[in-house]
Amino acid sequence: MNTVRTRIAPSPTGQDLHIGNAYTALINYVFAKKYGGEFVIRIEDTDKTRFVEGSEERILASLAWLGLRHAEGPDIGGPFNPYRQSERLEVYKKYAEELIEKGHAYYCFCTSDRLAAMRKDQEANHEAPMYDGRCRELKTQSSKLNAQKEPCVIRLRVPDEGVTVFHDEIRGDISFENKLIDDQVLLKSDGYPTYHLGVVVDDHLMKISHIIRGEEWISSTPKHVLLYQFFGWKPPLFAHMPLLRNPDKSKLSKRKNPVWVGDYINKGFLPEAILNYLATMAWMHPDGKEIFSVLEMVGAFNLLAIQTTAPIFDIEKLRWMNGEYLRKTQSSKLKVQIFDFYNGKYDQNLIERTIPLVIERMKTLAEYRSLAEFFFIRPEEFERPVDKKLVGIASKALESTEWNHDAMEAAIRLETEKAGMKAKDVFMELRVAITGKTVGPPLLESLEILGKEDTLIRLSLAK
RNA sequence: GCCCUCGUCGUCUAGCGGCCUAGGACAACGGGUUUUCAGCCCGUGAAUCAGGGGUUCGAAUCCCCUCGAGGGUACCA
Numbered sequence: 001m002n003t004v005r006t007r008i009a010p011s012p013t014g015q016d017l018h019i020g021n022a023y024t025a026l027i028n029y030v031f032a033k034k035y036g037g038e039f040v041i042r043i044e045d046t047d048k049t050r051f052v053e054g055s056e057e058r059i060l061a062s063l064a065w066l067g068l069r070h071a072e073g074p075d076i077g078g079p080f081n082p083y084r085q086s087e088r089l090e091v092y093k094k095y096a097e098e099l100i101e102k103g104h105a106y107y108c109f110c111t112s113d114r115l116a117a118m119r120k121d122q123e124a125n126h127e128a129p130m131y132d133g134r135c136r137e138l139k140t141q142s143s144k145l146n147a148q149k150e151p152c153v154i155r156l157r158v159p160d161e162g163v164t165v166f167h168d169e170i171r172g173d174i175s176f177e178n179k180l181i182d183d184q185v186l187l188k189s190d191g192y193p194t195y196h197l198g199v200v201v202d203d204h205l206m207k208i209s210h211i212i213r214g215e216e217w218i219s220s221t222p223k224h225v226l227l228y229q230f231f232g233w234k235p236p237l238f239a240h241m242p243l244l245r246n247p248d249k250s251k252l253s254k255r256k257n258p259v260w261v262g263d264y265i266n267k268g269f270l271p272e273a274i275l276n277y278l279a280t281m282a283w284m285h286p287d288g289k290e291i292f293s294v295l296e297m298v299g300a301f302n303l304l305a306i307q308t309t310a311p312i313f314d315i316e317k318l319r320w321m322n323g324e325y326l327r328k329t330q331s332s333k334l335k336v337q338i339f340d341f342y343n344g345k346y347d348q349n350l351i352e353r354t355i356p357l358v359i360e361r362m363k364t365l366a367e368y369r370s371l372a373e374f375f376f377i378r379p380e381e382f383e384r385p386v387d388k389k390l391v392g393i394a395s396k397a398l399e400s401t402e403w404n405h406d407a408m409e410a411a412i413r414l415e416t417e418k419a420g421m422k423a424k425d426v427f428m429e430l431r432v433a434i435t436g437k438t439v440g441p442p443l444l445e446s447l448e449i450l451g452k453e454d455t456l457i458r459l460s461l462a463k
Numbered sequence: 464g465c466c467c468u469c470g471u472c473g474u475c476u477a478g479c480g481g482c483c484u485a486g487g488a489c490a491a492c493g494g495g496u497u498u499u500c501a502g503c504c505c506g507u508g509a510a511u512c513a514g515g516g517g518u519u520c521g522a523a524u525c526c527c528c529u530c531g532a533g534g535g536u537a538c539c540a
Contacts, residue, residue, distance in 0.1 A: 011540050047539055112538070119537090128465050129536065153538050171468075180466055180536095188538040195540050219467055219535040242469080242533095249532060277475095280488095284476065290488060307476085310533065314474050317489045327502085360502040371500095409498085427498035439500040 004037025005209045009044045009199065012055035016260035017062035019313070020214065020244050020252055023278045026294070027241060027306070028212050029068045030279075033298045037209070041073035042202055043084045046192045056084075062261035066271045067294070072206075080206040085198050092193035095201050095231070096154045096186050100140065104230040105186060107143040108135040109152045131155065131183045154187040156196075156223065164222040169210075169239035170306045176222040184223050196220060200227040203236055212239045212303075215310065216251070239303055241282055242310040252313055268341060268365030270329070273322040281311045291324055323363040331355045341365040346376050353449050357441035371440060375449060378458055379436025386462050390429035393419050395459040403452045405444045433462035 006028035010021050017025075025039075032039040041063070043056055060075055072078025082088060099105035108131075110118075119129045135143075136157065146152070158181045165175040186197040193201070203211060218240050228235040246256040258264065264274055275294055284307075285292050286300055326334070335352040351372075358371045397415035401407045412430075416423045431443050434455065440446070447455050 009540090013540070044540070050539065108538090115538085123464085126464055151538095155538095168468095174467070176466070182536075185538050190538075192538085194538070198540095214534090215468065216534055216540090240468085245533075247474085251534070280475065288477070288487070290475090309469055309476095311476090312474060314489070317475065320489055323502090358501095361500065412498090424498055431499065437499090441500085443498065 002209055003207075004032055004035040005040065005207055006032045006037065006212060007040045007042055007203070007206070007208050009042045009202075010059050011044045011047065011050070012059065013047060013050040013052055014055060014260065015052060015058065016055070016262040017059040019259050019261060019264065019274075019278075021059075022062070022066060022068075022261055022274070023244060023281060024213055024241055025063060025066075025068050026275055026278050027282060028210075030294065030298050030301050031210065031212060031303060034301050038071040039068070040078065040206065040208075041070045041083065042206065043074050044195065044198060045084060045086045046188075046195065046198055048190065048192065058262065062265075065265065066261065066275060068275075085193065085202065088202070089191055089193075091205070092187060092197055092201055093191065096193070096197060099156070099186070099227075099230055100144075100154065102230060103140075104157050105154050106136055106138065106140070106157055107147050107152045108155045108183075108185070109138075109143075109146065109150055110134060128180065133183065136183070151189040153185045153189050155183045156186050156226065158183055158223070158226060164225050166221055166225045166235070166238055168218070168221075169237055169303055171240065171308060174218065174221070176219075178222075181222055181226070184220075196223050196227070200224050200231075204228070204231070204233045208236050210237045210239065210303075212241060215240045215243045239306065242307055244281060245310050245312045247312055247314075249312065257313060257315075266366075268367065269318065269322050270325045270337070270365075273318065273325040276325070277318045277321050281313070282307050291321070319363045326362055326365075327359055331359075334359075338365060338368050342369070346372075350375060350449075354441070357445055357449075361441065370437075374435040374437075374440070375446070378454075378461070379434075382432060382436045382462070383438050384432065386433045387425075387429050390421065390426050391433050391459055391462055393421060394426050394430040394433070395456065398447075398452070398455060398459070403448065405448060408444050408447060430459075434458050 008021060008025045008028055010017065029039045031037075041060070043059075045051060045056070056074065060073070063070070070076070072080065072083060074083040077083070085092075096105060100107070110131075115131070118132055122129045135155070143152075159178045162178045163175050164178055164181065165173055167173050184196050185194050187193055202208075221238060221240075225235055244252040246252055248256065250256070252259060254260070258267070261274075272293065276291060279292070279294075279297055280290060283297075283301070283305060285297070286302075286305075292300075329337070331352055334355055335348055338351050338355075339346065339348045354372045354375050358368060361371055362368060393415050394412060397411040398408060401411035412426060413423050416426045427443060428438065431440065432438060434443070434447065434450070450458075
């Protein structure tokens with residue numbers, strides 16, 4: 001078997017790596033690893049109008065954050081440089097012209113106005129919107145000359161007859177009638193290739209063995225297959241992943257869901273949890289396990305077992321899984337993650353001491369703040385006013401006790417009993433006075449960390 | 464409209480002709496542990512397997528049709 005080489009080909013047209021790209025990246029990565037192959041990144045920056053400055057850097061950074069390491073890419077180079085399509089324009093031009101020579105493509109001089117009008121008519125007549133082929137029969141020689149001075153594109157000449165079939169590794173054979181396939185533009189008038197020319201040429205040149213991409217590409221795959229045929233190249237294997245969806249079942253979009261990996265980083269999710277969750281969207285561990293690492297996935301992975309139905313992305317379940325990972329993380333490591341998440345705002349040693357008290361209550365790193373901020377800063381706001389009398393009881397009990405859980409508890413219960421009050425109420429009052437909130441980590445253990453002096457000051461300040 | 468893909472609890476799924484009066488997880492709800500909230504443990508409800516026809520002794524599982532959902536239909540990817 002030839003070397004397995006997979007790739008993801010993101011476009012720098014959004015603010016960051018799309019979570020759907022992270023999902024296909026994961027599968028491509030795992031598949032490559034499974035067979036000891038390479039996972040590469042190619043940037044498809046062929047749409048100048050949608051280009052977003054800094055997008056590529058953030059995409060690469062998010063991939064690195066997730067731990068999906070690539071063997072070749074625009075940042076680290078590789079044997080098939082360059083890995084940015086905008087730097088490969090000559091290559092596409094050459095191959096597009098080769099297709100013209102072979103009669104499988106032609107120059108098209110139609111203006112976008114004409115094309116728009118044409119489509120409008122077709123729509124009115126209930127016809128499929130397709131290029132009408134006006135430039136199809138232009139003489140190649142004269143077209144070639146005109147192409148020097150007039151803006152034009154190069155279109156694929158799709159056969160009028162026949163059927164194009166391809167095999168999808170997870171869905172089986174899929175066929176399309178050629179007469180329904182449009183004469184796709186391959187090279188735009190600005191000299192940039194369209195996606196279709198770009199992918200085929202680069203995947204071939206970069207020796208990509210398996211194309212694992214989103215389901216939205218199924219309908220354009222026959223165009224790609226035709227291109228492989230016309231070039232006389234051996235096509236790679238195709239596999240189309242089910243699309244991630246919004247709760248309303250439409251394709252996952254930023255209107256309805258956080259879609260950027262950066263959004264998830266900011267919400268305090270862990271990369272391991274995101275990857276694990278994404279994995280379960282498309283694939284099930286043969287043992288039925290829900291929590292598993294990328295490494296475990298590599299061992300048990302099977303492309304054929306990829307799901308065919310498009311899953312709805314459920315943030316609640318991701319949150320649950322993230323909580324599971326949080327609890328699995330060693331506190332020495334977690335302390336650094338929390339420290340970094342809050343940009344060093346909280347003292348690391350103190351963070352570490354508070355972790356056992358809050359970890360069971362957290363689903364994301366972002367929840368640490370509301371749970372534990374009182375350890376670092378005296379509360380300025382109180383969820384509700386405190387009862388002076390009850391606080392007084394707690395205060396009196398704590399003033400003269402040893403500073404450990406059992407002694408504190410005994411003292412408070414004793415003092416409460418003397419006053420004829422309920423211990424439960426005093427504990428709650430104490431909690432609000434110390435933390436400003438009615439819910440939080442275990443009280444007495446928190447006081448142990450806070451220390452007697454600070455506790456008593458807080459009690460005297462509470463109102 | 465046309466083309467393509469898909470269709471098991473609210474969600475993610477197990478299931479590959481009898482083990483299914485359909486199992487698990489998240490979510491929901493109830494209970495226990497408890498000074499709060501979590502966590503943990505126990506339990507409850509939740510899918511006439513989209514619908515209809517076949518095939519078969521027997522179908523969630525195979526075939527056909529219908530319906531539904533999604534994707535595509537750009538000089539965007």
